[in-house]
Amino acid sequence: MTVTVYVPRDAAAKAVGADAVAAAIAAEAAVRGLDVRLVRNGSRGLLWLEPLVEVATPHGRVAYGPVDAADVADLFAAGFLAGGEHPLGLGPTDEIAYLKAQQRLTFARIGLADPLDLQAYEDQGGLAGLRQALAMAPEAVVEQVTQSGLRGRGGAGFPAGIKWKTVLDQPAGPDSPKYVCCNADEGDSGTFADRLLMEGDPFCILEGMIIAGLATGAAEGLVYLRSEYPDAIATMTEAVAILERAGWLGADIAGSGRGFRIEIRRGAGAYICGEESSMLESLEGRRGTVRAKPPIPAIAGLFGRPTLVNNVLTLASVPWILGHGADAYRDFGMGRSRGTQAFQLAGNIRRGGLVEMAFGVTLRELVEDFGGGTASGRPFRSAQLGGPLGAYVDAPMLDLPMDYEALADAGAMLGHGGVVVFDDTVDMAEMARFAFEFCEIESCGKCTPCRVGATRGRETVEKVLRGEDVARNLVLIEDLAELMRDGSLCAMGGLTPMPVLSAIRLFPEDFDRAPAVAAE
Amino acid sequence: MSIEAPLASGAGPDDTPEPSLIARLCARHGDRPAALIEILHDLQEALGAVPDGALGEIAGRLNLTRAEVHGVVSFYHDFRARPAGPVQVKVCRAEACQAMGARALIERLCARQGVALGGTSAGGVTIEAVYCLGLCAQSPAAQVNGRLHARLTDDRLDAAIAAEAAGAAGAAA
Known part of the structure; x- marks a missing residue:
């Protein structure tokens, strides 16, 4: 009898030896003369357990992890092909508490099958949203997205429906194309949800892009994918080719008479290209410098044409919304944050991974219940939310609900849903210095507050670190931060003050440096 | 891809000049200036670097100035003028x-x-x-x-x- 064994092909699994395990x-x-069918699936997102090996038994899938190649003979001896007991055994995959407690909509399929198995994708509900959209008028599709309450998952949280409507309302013709650009330049430290989905369920993102094309009248889509993700580039490129062969991409989508094609484009290591106007410049083959707004990309974007720019997760949420209805999606969440968010637990955390939950889950539930506290076992000191431009929070803020407005009111931001945990050994003044340094390295250089401010900011924090005129230099940093926030062209310079000022406000003791003793 | 093609044009067996590596890489992307970053990636995969000497020919192929190509190469962290170590x-x-x-x-x-x-x-x-x-x-x-x-x-x-x-x-x- 053939037994199916799953070993993830995700970069997160391969980086800890999944290929050797397979x-x-x-x-x-x-050697044992056993008939094993090996499936390289996507990652379930339980990243502390990778490589997570699953066996399909008559009673469902049973998980083992983290598995090292050296454990394999022992697993066979323990009868793992029949779900046998072993110290690495985790029981039925669906019963793992971390997974069972989640509300996975966008990530419902991740890890179930070979991500490039189109039949498996359809069997698990894929293409249902696209079939719906093909039977609807573009206006009706846009209305569904608007009604769902979906907001941009890239960080800014702008209502997706309004953006889609703006692009739809622009005139188009054979010589005046519109574009759909998928922003897959996931450069924020502490975020990996886009990568997991691109490697684990690429068809879902592409389906969302096709729906977006049908809804806005665009016939061309581009995915801007960072070069640091070679596995995602390979998987997405192959997924496009598979959909082309199956007739879901091309001049005539599934006999509808409407066309859409998708091109995968590589980034080149510039963090700023995650900013939408820099990304458009880069897609046009130029330096990734920020454009002044207005005009907004929805009116004048790629090559000056109306362009829908959405994050990977925004587009990937759309098939579910079309397939299940806007109201079903709207029922998740709180306040003006509707649906679910893919939270990513990272840094110094015991159980790091992907947690998709409705908005409103508290930071404590994420860090303590799901995450299990710090990896080091030392006390929690801080977490940075929403990437390198997001605020640091302290322990009293753990009860904040993860919601765009609630976090903004508390001086923090949700961003792309990344949570980077630090234990009590972190030096917050050093993290503030790093925030400026990162901005200095990655600033596109177009506007002065960001380009010069980052360098002056780093130098000034370094003076504080050396204990030079601490009180006066902290005032100077506050002043510089205000200028950068108000005067920068984009979020790079505009938000760099966020990690800096939150660190100063919440952890003043780390900035209270005594002057270094002069050398004798 | 390996370093099998010379950077400069050479003569082919039938006396028609064999297109240079750069010409082939540009042609692969339709000589489109919008594909410059892809072309630079391909070149770096072939040579381990984007050498200064390549910029002029790329510019010519894509109808850009050498300064524009240099601007792009120097903006992105990925591109290097000399190959990294083994x-x-x-x-x-x-x-x-x-x-x-x-x-x-x-x-x-x-x-x-x-x-x-x-x-x-x-x-x-x-x-x-x-x-x-x-x-x-x-x-x-x-x-x-x-x-x-x-x-x-x-x-x-x-x-x-x-x-x-x-x-x-x-x-x-």
Whole structure:
């Protein structure tokens, strides 16, 4: 009897030896004369357990992890192909508390099958949203997105429906194209949800893009994918080719008479290209410098044409919304934050991984209940929310609900849903210095507050670190931060003050440096 | 892709000039200026770098000025004027990896290799910083000759470098 064994092909699994584990399982099965069908699935997002090996048993899938190649012979000896007990055994995958407690909509399929198996994708509900959209007028599709309450998942949280409507309302013709650009330049430290989905369920993102094209009247889509993600580039490129062969991409989508094609484009290591106007410049083959707004990309975007720019997760939420209805999506969440958010637990955390939950879950539930506290076992000191431009929070803020407005009111931001945890060994003044340094390295250089401010900011924090005129230099930093916030062209310079000022406000003791003793 | 084609044009067997590597790479992308970054990636994959001498021909093919091409090459961190060493280590120094001791890990690695961050050691190991490899739940992380490694310790990082060095030496032999 053939037994199916799943070993993830995700970069997160491969980076801790999944390929060697898969090879060892194949070799051991051959030695024992056992018939094993190896499926390289996406990651379930339980990243502390990778490589997470699953076996399909008559009673469902059973998980083992984290598995090392050296454990494989032992697993066979323990009868893992029949779900046998082993110290690495985790029981039925669906019963793992971390997974069971989640509300996975966008990530419902991740890790279930080979991500490039189109039949498996359809069997698990894929393409249902696109079929719906093909039967609807563009205005009706846009209305569904508006009604769902979906907001941009890239960080800014702008209502997706309004953006879609703006692009739809622009005139188009054979010589005046519109574009759909998928922003897959996931450069924020502490975020990896886009990568997991691109490698684990690429068809879902592409389906969302096709729906967006049908809804806004665009016939061309581009995915701007960072070069640091070679596995995602390979998977997405292959997924596009598969959809083309199956007739879901091309001049005539599934016999509808409407066309859409998608091109995967590589970034080149510039963080700023995650900013939408820089991304458009880069897609046009130029330096990724920020454009002044207005005009907004929805009116004058790629090559000056109306362009829908959405994050990976925004587009990937759309198939579910079309397939299940806007109201069903709207029922998740709180306040003006509707639906679910893919939270990413990272840094110094015991159980790091992907947690998709409705908005409103508290930071404490994420960090303590899901995450299990720090990896080091030392006390929690701070977490940075929403990437390198997001605020640091302290322990009393753990009860904040994860909601765009609630976090903004508390001086923080949700961003792309990343949560980077630090234990009590962190030096927050050093983190403030790093925030300026990062801005200095990654600033596009177009506007002065960001380009010069970052350098002056780093130098001034370094003076504080050396204990030079601390009180006066802290005032100077506050002043510089205000200028950068108000005077920068985009969020790079505009938000760099956020990690800096939150660190100063919440952890003043770290900035209270005594002057270094002069050398004798 | 390997370095099988000369940078400059050569004569083919039937006396028609064989298109240069750059001409072929540009043609692959329809000589479109919008594809400049893709073309530069392809060139770097072929040569290990985007040499200064290549900029003029690329500019000509895409109907751009040399200054425009230079501007793009110098803007993006990925492109390098000279090839890296046989073993290229890109270690993450973004916040999530810092929270798990990446800074000290990088300092110790540089000390063991006897090179500053950004440089190439006498043994041919190039060590560079990268800001996020998307492995933030398994920090610290690094990429060694394109292969990803997470939950790094000094030993694991050294083993990854040694494996690539052995592979590079094997390929050169």
